[in-house]
Amino acid sequence: MAPSESISAIECDEYATAEPGSGEFALQGNVLADGVGVGGIRIDVSSSTSSTVACTRADGRWRVVVERNASYILEIDRETLPSGWELSSNSETRVPVEASERMTSLTRNYTLVEAGSEVSQLTTFRDVALDGHIYETGLGAELVVVPDDNVRSPTAKLYSLAAPEPISIVLDLEANEELESAMWLAEQSPESTPKAVALLYISTEASGLNATKDRVQMRVFDNDGVEIARHDLGNQIIGIPYNASSAPVARPAEYAALVGGTIVASTMREGNQYVLVGLDVDDAEELWRKTSDIEPESVGAALPNGLVAVDWDDSLLGIDPATGDVAWSAPRQRSVDAQGAARFITSYESASAWTGPDPVEAFDVETGKYLDLPDGFQSYAVDQRTGDSAFAWFLSADGGPGDGFMIRRADGSSGIRLSQGEIRDLDLAGVRGAWNGFVWVETSAGLDVVDIVTGDRADGMAGRVIGVPVYARDGWTITEVSGGTFGNDVATLSRHPNVDISVVDLPIFAATDD
Numbered sequence: 001m002a003p004s005e006s007i008s009a010i011e012c013d014e015y016a017t018a019e020p021g022s023g024e025f026a027l028q029g030n031v032l033a034d035g036v037g038v039g040g041i042r043i044d045v046s047s048s049t050s051s052t053v054a055c056t057r058a059d060g061r062w063r064v065v066v067e068r069n070a071s072y073i074l075e076i077d078r079e080t081l082p083s084g085w086e087l088s089s090n091s092e093t094r095v096p097v098e099a100s101e102r103m104t105s106l107t108r109n110y111t112l113v114e115a116g117s118e119v120s121q122l123t124t125f126r127d128v129a130l131d132g133h134i135y136e137t138g139l140g141a142e143l144v145v146v147p148d149d150n151v152r153s154p155t156a157k158l159y160s161l162a163a164p165e166p167i168s169i170v171l172d173l174e175a176n177e178e179l180e181s182a183m184w185l186a187e188q189s190p191e192s193t194p195k196a197v198a199l200l201y202i203s204t205e206a207s208g209l210n211a212t213k214d215r216v217q218m219r220v221f222d223n224d225g226v227e228i229a230r231h232d233l234g235n236q237i238i239g240i241p242y243n244a245s246s247a248p249v250a251r252p253a254e255y256a257a258l259v260g261g262t263i264v265a266s267t268m269r270e271g272n273q274y275v276l277v278g279l280d281v282d283d284a285e286e287l288w289r290k291t292s293d294i295e296p297e298s299v300g301a302a303l304p305n306g307l308v309a310v311d312w313d314d315s316l317l318g319i320d321p322a323t324g325d326v327a328w329s330a331p332r333q334r335s336v337d338a339q340g341a342a343r344f345i346t347s348y349e350s351a352s353a354w355t356g357p358d359p360v361e362a363f364d365v366e367t368g369k370y371l372d373l374p375d376g377f378q379s380y381a382v383d384q385r386t387g388d389s390a391f392a393w394f395l396s397a398d399g400g401p402g403d404g405f406m407i408r409r410a411d412g413s414s415g416i417r418l419s420q421g422e423i424r425d426l427d428l429a430g431v432r433g434a435w436n437g438f439v440w441v442e443t444s445a446g447l448d449v450v451d452i453v454t455g456d457r458a459d460g461m462a463g464r465v466i467g468v469p470v471y472a473r474d475g476w477t478i479t480e481v482s483g484g485t486f487g488n489d490v491a492t493l494s495r496h497p498n499v500d501i502s503v504v505d506l507p508i509f510a511a512t513d514d
Contacts, residue, residue: 024065024066024067024068025068025106026065026066027045027063027065027066027072027074027097027106028061028063028106028108029061029062029107029108029109030056030059030062030110031060031109031111031112032060032109032110032111032112033085033111033112037056037057037060037061038056038060038112039057039058039059039060040056040080041056041076041081041110042054042076042077042080043056043062043074043076043077044073044075044076044077046073046075047067047071047073048070048071049070050066050067052064052066055080072097073097074094074097074108076110081112082112084114084115085112085114085115086113086114087111087112087113088110088111106191107191108191109191123494123495123496124492124493124494124507136301136302137183137184137185137256137257137302138184138185138186139473140185140188140194141187141188141189141190141192142160142161142162142187142190142223143159143187143195143196143223144160144476144493145158145184145186145196146159146166146493147182147184151181151182151249152181152249153179153182154170154172154173154179154182155168155171156182156184156198158225159493161475161476161497162194162223162497163224164495167224167225169198169225171198171219176204177204177205178202178203178204178205179200179202180201180202180203180214180242180249180250181200181201181250181251182198182199182201183251183253183256184196184198184199185197185258185263186258187258187281188258188259188260189260189306190474191260192259193261195220195221195222195223195228195258195281196220196221196225197218197220197258197263197281198218198219199216199217199218199263199265200217200252201214201215201216201250201252202215202216202217214238214241214250215232215239216233216238216252216253216267217230217231217252218232218233218263218284220281220282229281229282229284231283231284233284234284234286235289236271237275237277238267238270239251239252239253239267239268240252240267240268241268252265253267254266254295254296254297255296255297255299255300255310256300257301257308259306259308259321260321261280261281261282262278262279262280262281262287262321263278263279263280264278264300264308264310264319264321266296274292274295274296275289275292276289276291276292276296276312276319277289278321278322278323287323287324288324289324290312290313290324292313294314296310296313297332297333298311299311299316299334299335301336301338302338303318303345303365304338304341304342304343304365305343305365306320306321307320307327308321309336309345309363311332311336314332315329315330315332316329316330316332316336317329317330318365318368327366327368328368328369330363330368330370332349333348333349333361334348334349335347335348339382339384339387339389340385340471341383341384341386341387342382342383342384342387342389342410343364343365343366343387344362344363344365345362345363345365346360346361346362346380346382347360347361349361360373360377373391377391377392378392379392379430379431379432380392381432381433381439382434383410383434383435383436383437384435384469384473385435385436385472385474386410386436386452387410388410388434388437388452389407389408390406390407390452391405391406391408392405392431405417405422405423405431406418407452415452415453416452416453416455426443427443427444427445428441428443429443429444430442433468433469433470434452435472435477435503435506436472436503437451437452437453438451438458439452440465440468440469446464446465447465447466448461448465449461449465449503458503458504460503462504463510464509464510466481466508467479467480467492467506467508467509468481468508469508470491475495475496476494476495476496477496477501477506478491478494479491479494479506479508480492494506
């Protein structure tokens with residue numbers, strides 16, 4: 001039952017009904033308990049030069065208008081919460097926000113739960129569906145979608161921060177229909193309602209002169225795995241048809257991501273014209289479109305600043321998903337990887353990436369400009385929760401003496417540095433991973449985990465380390481055990497929505513030391 005009482009005797013600025021003017025920005029949201037709005041909740045909004053107070057109306061909504069191009073702190077006043085209720089663990093009391101020039105508003109919602117009703121827990125999943133088939137676009141802020149390893153399979157598992165067990169989703173088809181392939185997306189923004197999307201390329205068996213064309217369909221699911229919308233995409237979008245010379249399967253798009261309630265997809269229209277579109281996830285309305293005669297690569301990444309990096313028109317573009325505006329342009333890349341909280345993305349410009357040392361490029365997510373990385377490094381790892389990174393190499397660019405290992409902090413400053421002599425003494429072969437302030441290093445003795453600040457071995461390392469973190473969000477961590485040259489990598493998804501787990505809680509240790 002939602003709280004019936006509200007705090008009324010507080011001073012707050014009037015709810016802003018006017019739209020932001022030039023140079024202004026709206027901060028807004030709601031406070032809900034059991035899906036019902038709660039009035040009288042105070043929210044302090046402050047910057048380095050100003051402060052104001054918002055309070056929720058009877059329907060739980062709040063809104064203030066502030067100056068654009070400034071940083072603000074939103075802090076909900078716990079003293080104004082109804083008795084017996086507290087903030088959900090997924091609703092932080094104090095959060096920083098940016099009143100960006102590219103947007104006119106930002107929504108921040110809060111959820112109340114009955115005091116003591118939440119229990120911190122860590123749950124891990126390891127099954128056949130996780131074996132090497134987790135994709136960045138399916139790893140969302142609150143949902144993770146893991147499809148079957150066959151792109152023609154109609155099944156997937158949905159993992160949610162709100163539920164301790166996965167949900168199975170099966171895509172239904174008519175008797176005369178066949179699923180050529182499916183692309184699964186999860187909402188990347190923690191500020192947006194968690195949703196999962198399946199983009200389907202559907203073909204229909206031959207039926208004479210009344211044959212039905214192949215089509216691209218969008219299906220939307222909530223965080224309980226319930227289908228809430230289904231749309232055939234219009235505007236002559238046909239997807240990427242099967243082509244025996246280049247494509248092993250027909251597919252709905254080259255690349256797609258769901259960010260802030262908008263699907264950004266590079267696909268094809270009738271007439272062999274490629275199109276980059278923004279689609280509203282609720283009704284499939286086309287919000288914007290770009291066209292090109294140049295076939296895009298299956299390359300892209302959702303960035304921590306809300307942009308989407310995508311291959312388009314022979315370039316790598318930073319796209320605002322809501323408007324289609326281009327924030328920056330960089331040279332075309334053959335692959336792109338987002339790095340969680342890090343303020344850069346990594347990429348390979350050459351198709352033959354590992355033909356020599358230092359093949360990795362890095363781009364600033366705000367500007368698209370190249371970042372200056374150490375010359376000649378041969379392995380690297382990025383801490384996707386903190387943005388710190390580690391590099392290891394064995395010869396400087398001119399073949400002479402030089403540093404062989406270094407930590408670069410998220411702010412760009414240098415941390416630990418080791419010379420080549422020190423690397424030889426430690427028998428350090430490279431870095432394999434990084435997570436929440438720790439880095440995985442490889443020596444002749446195997447893997448070890450060390451503190452990214454002090455270099456000390458992590459506490460509790462009592463077993464043989466075999467697992468390495470490969471993806472991480474605030475509530476999720478995916479670790480992977482290498483299957484070797486001819487084996488299959490095995491991935492484990494750890495769900496930790498209500499607890500800041502330690503490194504020893506991750507499934508990184510061998511069951512037996514064989």
